[in-house]
Amino acid sequence: MEGFWPENLVSTNFIQKKVNDELVAGQELAKQLRNVLAKSDDDPRSAEDLMMQIVKSFSNTLSILNFEEGHDVASVISQIQTDLPCLDARKMKDHSRESFRRSTTTPTKKDRRAFYDRRRTSSLRTWNIDTPTLINDGQTWRKYGQKVILNAKYPRHYFRCTYKYDQGCKATKQIQRIQVNPPLYRTTYFGNHTCRNLHQDPELILDCTSPSDTSIFISFDSTNLINKQDHVPFLSSLSSIKQEIKEDIITCDANHSFQTFSSSDNFMFPDLAAFPSPAEAMAVLSSTLDQSDYGDAMYGMTEYDNFLS
DNA sequence: GCTATTTGACCTTA
């Protein structure tokens, strides 16, 4: 491992400290979000910003945990630390909200120039997350493009908010695989969601969108450890996202068969704040997956890896 | 028939 982090720092203790920091930060953010949600007159953007930070925190933790010692964990941590300032809540409040440029009339191909907004000149806030698995931020996305990038082994996938045209939400994201072994995916977000996702629930969602990964829900209510699939209508949106990825994969490689999961494969995370230490929390989280789920998840990741390789 | 995805073409920027 080269570069920023000295070799001796990337020790088990160091990684444990980083995991601890991420979990503590996530716990604190979760508490803040709970307070925000408790006040109905609060700016809904505050809740969204906090939610994104929480997702980021747990994603970072998972990134760290999924890198075996000796692999390039330092680069992940370095990336995380580079990204963190972008997630500072104080900085997130003032990001610009550009007006919706698309006109109500359907432009011809010649008219595209009228509403085309190239990313690099945009003032939209951007940040990225590197994860060993695909993550779900709880929003609904629609894929609108795929592009082979120069000097990149894997194509870049482009997603926009499902409600772009309904509500003028300008949030987009890009997903690109950047590494095979260990698997690493870079998700780059552009702009905040300005939509009101009708399918979204106050509960935070942290879902792996790999084709057959099980969904993970973080509940703020420690008594709420049941599978709420049958009671939460917004779960249909998650199925939609999974379907997007699955179909994308199947289209690209018909030789691979993927196991699809019913929504009942979702399970609930216990309340992380209830655990005395992050290590115990993670141990419980790991054990929350029963053998079949774990096997299915691993199967799915393996198949997806094979496809992307 | 509706909705989402694919993919070639188009557009902007460096």
Next chain:
DNA sequence: TAAGGTCAAATAGC
């Protein structure tokens, strides 16, 4: 002019 981002017609799936 090359590269990357987006559009939209064609296509597929439900």
